[in-house]
Amino acid sequence: MNEKTSATLRQIFKEYYFNHLNEIETPTRMDEREFGYMTFEGLMVRHFSFKKPEELRLLILKETPHSVYYSTSFYTDPSLPMHAKDWKGSDLVFDIDADMLSSPCRVQHDKWICRGCGFQKNGIRTVKCPKCKGLRIHEINIACNLCLFAAKKEAIKLLDILVDDFGIKRDEIYVYFSGSMGYHITVSNSIFEKSDQFARSEIVDYVSGKGLIPKSLGVSDNSTYDELMDKLPSETDFGWRGRIARHFKVVKESYEEGSEDAKKTMIELYVQKKYKKFTRDVQKAAKTSGANVDPSVTTDIHRIFRLPGTLNGKTGLLKKKCKDIDTFDPLIDAVVIDKKLIKVEVDLSPKFTLLGEEFGPFNSEKIELPAMAAVYLMGLGMAEVQG
Amino acid sequence: MVSLELGVEDLAKYSFLKEAGEYVKKLGWSLNDVSQPNFEQVIKRAKNRVIQAIVTEKQSVDIDNKASAEIELFSFPSAMMLVKATNLEHLISRFSLSEAKRVERFLENEREDLVIQIFRNVLKIDLTQVTVKSNLFNFKIPVVEYLKHASRFHEVEWKLINRIVNQGFVYLNTGDLIRLIRQEIDDIIRKRLKDQSVPKLPENLEKIVQEISLLSPPPTKPKIILPEKYPPCVTVALGMLEKGENIPHYGRFLLTTYLMNIGKSVDEIISLYPRSPDFNERMTRYQVEHIAGLKGGRVAYDCPSCRTMITHTFCFKTEECGDIIHPLQFGLKRVSLKKKVSKK
Numbered sequence: 001m002n003e004k005t006s007a008t009l010r011q012i013f014k015e016y017y018f019n020h021l022n023e024i025e026t027p028t029r030m031d032e033r034e035f036g037y038m039t040f041e042g043l044m045v046r047h048f049s050f051k052k053p054e055e056l057r058l059l060i061l062k063e064t065p066h067s068v069y070y071s072t073s074f075y076t077d078p079s080l081p082m083h084a085k086d087w088k089g090s091d092l093v094f095d096i097d098a099d100m101l102s103s104p105c106r107v108q109h110d111k112w113i114c115r116g117c118g119f120q121k122n123g124i125r126t127v128k129c130p131k132c133k134g135l136r137i138h139e140i141n142i143a144c145n146l147c148l149f150a151a152k153k154e155a156i157k158l159l160d161i162l163v164d165d166f167g168i169k170r171d172e173i174y175v176y177f178s179g180s181m182g183y184h185i186t187v188s189n190s191i192f193e194k195s196d197q198f199a200r201s202e203i204v205d206y207v208s209g210k211g212l213i214p215k216s217l218g219v220s221d222n223s224t225y226d227e228l229m230d231k232l233p234s235e236t237d238f239g240w241r242g243r244i245a246r247h248f249k250v251v252k253e254s255y256e257e258g259s260e261d262a263k264k265t266m267i268e269l270y271v272q273k274k275y276k277k278f279t280r281d282v283q284k285a286a287k288t289s290g291a292n293v294d295p296s297v298t299t300d301i302h303r304i305f306r307l308p309g310t311l312n313g314k315t316g317l318l319k320k321k322c323k324d325i326d327t328f329d330p331l332i333d334a335v336v337i338d339k340k341l342i343k344v345e346v347d348l349s350p351k352f353t354l355l356g357e358e359f360g361p362f363n364s365e366k367i368e369l370p371a372m373a374a375v376y377l378m379g380l381g382m383a384e385v386q387g
Numbered sequence: 388m389v390s391l392e393l394g395v396e397d398l399a400k401y402s403f404l405k406e407a408g409e410y411v412k413k414l415g416w417s418l419n420d421v422s423q424p425n426f427e428q429v430i431k432r433a434k435n436r437v438i439q440a441i442v443t444e445k446q447s448v449d450i451d452n453k454a455s456a457e458i459e460l461f462s463f464p465s466a467m468m469l470v471k472a473t474n475l476e477h478l479i480s481r482f483s484l485s486e487a488k489r490v491e492r493f494l495e496n497e498r499e500d501l502v503i504q505i506f507r508n509v510l511k512i513d514l515t516q517v518t519v520k521s522n523l524f525n526f527k528i529p530v531v532e533y534l535k536h537a538s539r540f541h542e543v544e545w546k547l548i549n550r551i552v553n554q555g556f557v558y559l560n561t562g563d564l565i566r567l568i569r570q571e572i573d574d575i576i577r578k579r580l581k582d583q584s585v586p587k588l589p590e591n592l593e594k595i596v597q598e599i600s601l602l603s604p605p606p607t608k609p610k611i612i613l614p615e616k617y618p619p620c621v622t623v624a625l626g627m628l629e630k631g632e633n634i635p636h637y638g639r640f641l642l643t644t645y646l647m648n649i650g651k652s653v654d655e656i657i658s659l660y661p662r663s664p665d666f667n668e669r670m671t672r673y674q675v676e677h678i679a680g681l682k683g684g685r686v687a688y689d690c691p692s693c694r695t696m697i698t699h700t701f702c703f704k705t706e707e708c709g710d711i712i713h714p715l716q717f718g719l720k721r722v723s724l725k726k727k728v729s730k731k
Contacts, residue, residue: 286548
C-alpha cells in the first residue's frame with residue numbers, strides 16, 4: 001500500500017469514526033483489559049489500558065488505526081508487558097473463519113502475491129513463487145456470500161451446542177461478523193472465565209466433534225445385537241450421543257423414504273461395515289455435526305480480538321453485532337462506508353458484491369468506484385489510489 | 388448435609404482426611420517419642436508404605452482390628468515425613484500416586500454414601516444425585532468443575548466429548564467419582580509434601596531415610612535422539628520446513644519446543660530453516676528465542692502434549708506412536724517396548 005492510499009484510507013476511516021464514535025462498543029470490565037491497534041503502516045501498538053469509553057474512542061479518532069483490538073482476558077495491570085500483567089481470567093471466545101472451511105468457491109476468488117518479487121495470481125496460494133522461488137507468499141482471501149453462508153452455518157451449530165450442552169444462556173452469547181472472513185462468538189459472564197488452556201482445549205474438541213470414541217456410544221469391537229439395542233443412543237439422548245443418533249437418522253432419511261429409527265440405522269451400519277469402518281463413520285459424523293472453530297483462538301488466553309464497532313482495515317467492513325444471526329447478511333449489514341466516488345488503479349481482482357451491487361473482475365484497470373468498494377480493494381491490497 | 392461418623396478403620400483407609408489428622412493429634416502420636424505403644428510397628432509399616440510405593444506401587448494393608456487400624460493410620464504421617472526427608476522429587480510423585488491408588492482400591496468396595504462424602508470433602512464440587520433412572524450415570528457435576536479436574540487425564544474416555552453433557556452438567560457414575568477422587572488425593576498429598584517442613588529426625592529414622600533414598604533410582608539424563616527417531620508430527624513439520632511449506636503456528640511451536648527439549652540450541656534450530664531468498668533470520672531468531680525463554684517473559688515453553696496437537700489438527704499418529712501421550716515419549720517408549728520383546 002503506497003502512502004497516498006494509506007492516507008486516503010485513514011481519511012475515510014476518520015470520517016466514519018467522527019460520525020459514529022458512540023457506536024464503537026466497549027467491552028465489560030474495560031479497565032482490566034489491554035487495548036492495542038495496528039497503524040496503516042503495519043505497526044502494532046499494544047499494552048494500552050483505559051478507564052472510560054471516551055478515552056478509548058478519542059484515541060481511535062486521533063490515531064485512526066487500520067485495526068483496533070482488545071484483550072479477551074482480564075489483568076491486574078493490563079498496561080504492563082505480557083509477563084507482568086497478572087492474568088485474572090478470560091472470556092470464552094470462538095472464531096469461525098471461512099478460510100478454514102475450504103469452500104469450493106475459494107479457487108475462484110482467492111489470490112496470492114509473492115512478497116519477494118511482487119508476482120501475483122488468482123486462485124489458491126502456491127508454496128513457492130514460480131518466478132523468484134521465494135517462499136514469502138501472501139494470501140488474499142475474499143469471502144463471498146457462499147463462504148460467509150458456510151461460516152454462518154458453523155456459527156449456528158456452535159450456538160446450539162453452547163446453549164443445549166453447556167447450559168449457557170442465549171442472551172449471554174454475542175455473535176459478531178468479524179468484518180472480513182467470518183464470525184466471532186463471545187460468551188460474557190462466563191463460568192469458564194478462570195478455565196485454563198487445557199480446559200478450553202477440551203471445549204474446542206467438544207464443540208468441533210473431535211475425539212469421539214464408539215465406546216461412548218456403547219459400541220465395542222465385539223458388541224452383540226442385544227448390547228447395541230440396549231446401549232446405542234437415541235435421538236433424544238443428551239449431548240453427543242443424541243447428536244450422533246440424529247445425524248444417522250437424517251442421513252438414512254435422505255436416501256430412504258419414511259422415518260427410520262436411529263438405533264436400527266446404526267446397528268445396520270455396524271453389521272455392514274464392521275467396527276473399524278463404523279468408528280470412521282462415527283468420527284466423520286461428529287465432525288459434520290460439530291462446529292468448525294479455530295482452536296488457536298479459543299485456547300489462547302492472551303489473545304487480542306478485534307473491537308466490535310470498529311472497521312476492519314482489510315476490508316473497510318464493520319465488526320458488527322448480529323442481532324439475529326439467521327437474517328444477518330454481512331455483505332449488506334456490515335457495509336458502512338459511503339458511496340462517494342474514488343479513482344483507483346486496480347491490479348487484479350475477482351468479482352465481489354457489496355450492498356447487493358456487483359463489482360469486477362478487474363485486471364490492471366483505472367476506474368472510479370464507490371468508496372465502499374474502493375476501500376475494500378485497497379484494504380485487501382488489490383488497488384491503489386490513482387495518481 | 389449430614390456427615391457420616393467415621394470409625395478408626397475408615398480413618399486408617401482414608402488417612403489423608405482432616406478427621407484422620409485430628410484423631411492422630413488427639414492421641415498425641417509423635418515420631419520423636421519412641422516410648423509410645425506400637426512405635427516400632429508404626430515405623431515398620433511407614434517404611435514399608437514408602438518401599439511399596441517405590442517397588443510395587445501396590446499397598447498391602449492390614450486393618451482387621453482397632454490396634455492394626457491405628458498402626459496403619461499413624462504410619463501415614465510418619466511415611467510422609469520419611470518421604471519428605473529424602474528430598475527426592477520423583478519419590479514424592481511415586482508415593483503420592485501409590486497412596487492415591489491405595490485409596491482408590493478401598494473406595495471401589497466402599498458404601499456409596501461414604502464415596503459421595505469423600506468426593507465432596509476432597510474435591511469441593513457441587514455433586515447432585517440424579518433421580519432419572521439410567522444405567523449410564525447416577526450423578527452430575529458442573530461442566531466447568533469437570534474440566535478443571537479431568538482435562539489433565541490422558542485416557543480418551545475422559546475427553547469431554549466422550550461424556551454425557553447437558554445444560555451445563557456432566558453426568559457420571561460412581562466409578563468416575565472414585566477416579567476423580569484418586570487424582571485429587573494424588574495432588575493433595577503432593578502439595579502437603581511440598582509444603583511440609585522436616586524436623587531433625589532421630590538417628591534410627593535417618594537410617595531409614597538413607598535406605599529409602601538408595602532404593603530410588605537417580606533421575607535419568609536426557610538422551611540424544613537422532614532425527615530418524617523423531618515422532619511423526621515433528622518429522623512432518625521438518626519435512627514441511629524443508630519443502631518451504633507454510634507450517635501452521637502449532638506445528639512450528641511443536642518443532643521448536645521439541646528440539647529445544649532434546650537439547651538443540653537456538654542456532655541449531657534456526658539453521659534448519661531453508662535459506663530461501665526471503666528468509667528473515669532476525670524474525671525467526673526472535674520467535675525461537677521467545678519460545679526458548681530468552682526473550683519476553685523469560686519463560687521457556689513446554690513441548691505440547693499429543694492431545695494438544697490433536698486439538699490443533701497437527702497429529703500424524705502412526706502405529707509406532709503406540710500409547711504415548713507426549714511427543715517427547717516417542718523414542719523412550721519404543722526403546723522400552725523393544726527391551727520387553729527381546730527379554731521374552
